[in-house]
Amino acid sequence: xxxxxxxxxxxxxxxxxxxxxxxxxxxxxxxxxxxxxxxxxxxxxxxxxxxxxxxxxxxxxxxxxxxxxxxxxxxxxxxxxxxxxxxxxxxxxxxxxxxxxxxxxxxxxxxxxxxxxxxxxxxxxxxxxxxxxxxxxxxxxxxxxxxxxxxx
Numbered sequence: 694x695x696x697x698x699x700x701x702x703x704x705x706x707x708x709x710x711x712x713x714x715x716x717x718x719x720x721x722x723x724x725x726x727x728x729x730x731x732x733x734x735x736x737x738x739x740x741x742x743x744x745x746x747x748x749x750x751x752x753x754x755x756x757x758x759x760x761x762x763x764x765x766x767x768x769x770x771x772x773x774x775x776x777x778x779x780x781x782x783x784x785x786x787x788x789x790x791x792x793x794x795x796x797x798x799x800x801x802x803x804x805x806x807x808x809x810x811x812x813x814x815x816x817x818x819x820x821x822x823x824x825x826x827x828x829x830x831x832x833x834x835x836x837x838x839x840x841x842x843x844x845x
Contacts, residue, residue, distance in 0.1 A: 695749035695806045703751060703759035706767035713774060721773035724833040725766040731825060732761050744813040749806045758808065772826075773833060780830060787826040795819035 710718050736757040739745050751759045768790065776783040795818045802808060813821075 696751070698802075698805055698807060699749065699751050699759040703763035706764045709767055710770065717774055718770060721770045721777070721833065723836055724773055724829055725769040727832050728769040728825065728829050729761055729766050731828065732765060733757055735821065735825070736761070739813070743811045744817075745808050745810050747808045749808075769829060777833065778837075783830055784823075784826070787823065791819055791822040791826065794822065 736747075740756045747754075747756050747758050750757075754762075772783065772786055772790070776786050795815045799810075799815060799818060803810065810818075
């Protein structure tokens with residue numbers, strides 16, 4: 694069952710982008726990719742500091758959940774698509790999504806055998822996700838100013 698969940702979270706989210714305005718999706722894709730890179734580094738830190746262990750994964754991934762390269766990128770794009778440029782709306786939306794992820798989805802993933810927590814708990818994960826969301830927002834703001842300067 695864990696393999697099915699991994700494949701679903703890796704592939705299925707990408708379908709959500711198909712009905713959206715492609716130019717707006719392209720605008721926020723760098724933020725989604727930046728988020729995946731940043732989370733990949735966090736997974737490396739988590740392995741080193743024993744925060745959690747990915748216990749069941751896709752055959753081509755080791756200690757980084759398939760969630761990062763599917764759902765996370767798409768969710769980042771979608772949150773920006775529907776909330777940007779309002780920082781307040783963006784953070785409220787992220788607080789809700791991150792709370793659901795940390796306190797509802799993560800325990801289900803643990804029970805299904807996808808990963809285990811060690812030296813971090815749901816609250817620590819929630820705070821980490823809010824930190825990442827904040828960094829992502831400022832990355833997108835920087836991205837916007839960088840592209841605006843090249844257009845002039």
